[in-house]
Amino acid sequence: MSPLTSPLHERHAAAGAKFADFGGWSMPIEYAGGGVLAEHTAVREGVGLFDVSHLGTATVRGPGAAAYVNACLTNDLGKIGPGQAQYTLCCVADGQPDAGGVVDDLIVYLHGPDDVLLVPNAVNAADVLARLAADAPSGVTVTDRHTEVAVLALQGPRSAEVLAAVGLPGGLEYMSFAETPGTGGDEVTVCRTGYTGEHGYELLVAAERAGQLWDALLAAGAPEQIRPCGLGARDTLRTEMGYPLHGHELARDITPNQARSGWAVGWQKEAFWGREALLAEKAAGPARRLWGLQAPGRGIPRPGMVVLDGDGARIGEVTSGTFSPTLRTGIALALLDTASGVAEGDEVAVDVRGRPQPVVVRRPPFVESHTKDPVPPTTR
Structure with missing residues (x-):
């Protein structure tokens, strides 16, 4: 079965995008003329534009x-x-x-x-x-409405200026949204959110009008040196912030308590799916917890690698790992056994093809963002 494609697929291809499958969708990983490093830097220092139309609606x-x-x-x-x-x-x-x-x-x-x-x-x-x-x-x-609605993410310290240049509202409170006529008169939902840790917006628009909005944002962002960004940079940006990715830090066998996502649980509510199991686990204490790892050397932790204590005993597993373009070193998120007693600042190791690579236990975010928005305390 062929993967689904975004309404912007032809534009991505014309821009020299490299594609990969994401949840059954063929989506751009990076673009010619810079790649992940340049796209990541654009979002941290200026502005980047992502197509995330693979997200459901x-x-x-x-x-x-x-x-x-x-x-x-x-x-x-x-x-x-x-x-x-x-x-x-x-x-x-x-x-x-x-x-x-x-x-x-x-x-x-x-x-x-x-x-x-x-x-x-x-x-x-x-x-x-x-x-x-x-x-x-x-x-x-x-x-x-998955195929009816396209989702764009405009992210970075200069994103508000670009949004204003196309006549869309940028002065929104964090996690608030507005519906407004966009380019061509079609309704655009603008929400002050994102997955990068920077000031940004996610825009929902009818799929047939996504190309027009994409083009308008890139044109308006030219003075700000806007870059189209792929999901490769989206992953390095979210990992630097410690944001979870489903299938890695969250899964059917990983609970919110283990992933330090209890802040997104209404513990006082009378009902939600999984409430009794989560309350029991919270009271007993989860058997594992999510931590950050930072490599002082050149090694890069990768998902699935085993985490070892000072005696070489297994204490957990890396869930996400990448090279941090901001820190210029390897970083990771990992689920570590609470019984190990690991704490921030401890040195542990990651098994890299049979060789222990030293890493330091950290509490993400690994970097400071430029936004004043509250950072979800995913790993706190």
């Missing part, structure tokens, strides 16, 4: 739709109002294998009590929507 509508979603997902929608967005988790329900494990992490856009928009990850979108549809009360409809 779906609506949940009908009487009490928001209350229903709130009873399923972990975070507390009661803490936000219409026009605000919230990071949350879809966990495995109690009574099922891996109860409390993370099916997906996603963003919820709250339009009103009867109207919610969800943005899950590509590979998990169908699963999340099937779970919601299966338990939906009468009158509440879950609609998959």
Whole structure:
């Protein structure tokens, strides 16, 4: 089966993009003329534009739709109002294998009590929507809009200037959104969020108008030396910030407690999928916790590598690892056994093809961003 393609695929190809499969979608990894390093730097120092249309989009509508979603997902929608967005988790329900494990992490856009928009990850979108549809009360409809909506991410210290240049609102509070006519008069949803740790926005637009908006942003950003950025830079940027990636730091066998994502759980809520399992684990203390690792030498930790203590005993496993363009060294996220007693500043090792590579235990973020937005305490 051929992978799906973004509405911007031809533009990416014309720009010399290198493609890879992401959740069944062929998406750009990097572009000719600089690659990951240049794209990463553009976002940290100026502005970059990502196509993330592989992300899912779906609506949940009908009487009490928001209350229903709130009873399923972990975070507390009661803490936000219409026009605000919230990071949350879809966990495995109690009574099922891996109860409390993370099916997906996603963003919820709250339009009103009867109207919610969800943005899950590509590979998990169908699963999340099937779970919601299966338990939906009468009158509440879950609609998959994955191929109807394109998602762009404008990220970096100069992103507000670029947004203003195309007439879109940039003066939004963090995790708030606005719907406004964009280029060509079509409605664009602008949300003050992102996955890089920098000041930025995610833009939702009808798929057939995505090319027009992409072109307008690149043209408006030329004075700011904007760069189109691929998912390679998106990964190095999020790893520097310690942000989790589903399938690595979050999974059906990795709970929010283990991933230090308990801040995205409404512990006082009466109901959400996996609540009892997560409360029990929280009370007992998780058997493993997420930490950052930084290599003082030249080695780069990679996912799947075993983490060793000073005696050479296995204490965990790397979940994500990369070269940090900002720090010019290897960094990683890893799940480490709590029984090991590991603490920040400790030196442990990563098994690199049978050779122990020293690394230092860190609490991400590994770098400071240029935004004043609150950084989700994923690994705190």
